[in-house]
Amino acid sequence: MPITHYKIDMYNVDYTCDKCGKGVMRPLRDGIQMVDQTKGIPHKCNNDMCLHVDMLKINYPFQMAVKEGDEVKLADDEENPEADA
Numbered sequence: 503m504p505i506t507h508y509k510i511d512m513y514n515v516d517y518t519c520d521k522c523g524k525g526v527m528r529p530l531r532d533g534i535q536m537v538d539q540t541k542g543i544p545h546k547c548n549n550d551m552c553l554h555v556d557m558l559k560i561n562y563p564f565q566m567a568v569k570e571g572d573e574v575k576l577a578d579d580e581e582n583p584e585a586d587a
């Protein structure tokens with residue numbers, strides 16, 4: 503297999519709070535062991551005025567690398583079924 507290389511763009515993917523729209527969701531580390539992870543990972547809004555807790559499928563934030571010029575594709579989220587714009 504010939505060696506090849508290309509540039510990548512790095513993206514940080516974060517989840518904005520559904521409730522306040524200001525904070526971002528951060529994993530609730532303490533809750534992880536006690537929770538059935540098939541239902542999601544508990545996250546809490548980092549906005550002190552909100553502190554909304556929600557179950558998310560993925561641990562946020564995370565980084566992803568995309569080949570330079572390629573579209574960023576994120577897995578469909580139940581909460582944003584129309585998010586393919």
Ligand SMILES: [Zn+2]
Pocket residue numbers: 519520521522523524525547548549552553554
């Ligand atoms: Zn919030």
